Amino acid sequence: MRARGLIDGSGWLSDAGRMTKERIESLTDDLAAPAYDSLEPSELDQLIADLEPISAALDVAGSR
Secondary structure (H helix, E strand, O other): OHHHOOEOOOOOEOHHHHHHHHHHHHHHHHHHHHHHHOOOHHHHHHHHHHHHHHHHHHHHHOOO
16 A cells, blocks of 8 residues: 555555545445435434444444
């Protein structure tokens, strides 16, 4: 990745790296949307509620 200029000298994402990450995140969201669109509002609410503890654990672990 360093050869492509995605990571700067201190190990952080460069501007190009951040732009690439944003494009990847946007594409991932677009590709995942149809699966969520098929859920009823109550099913989506339940999914979010079920995933909140996992998300909180990832935040505590610094994994996001």
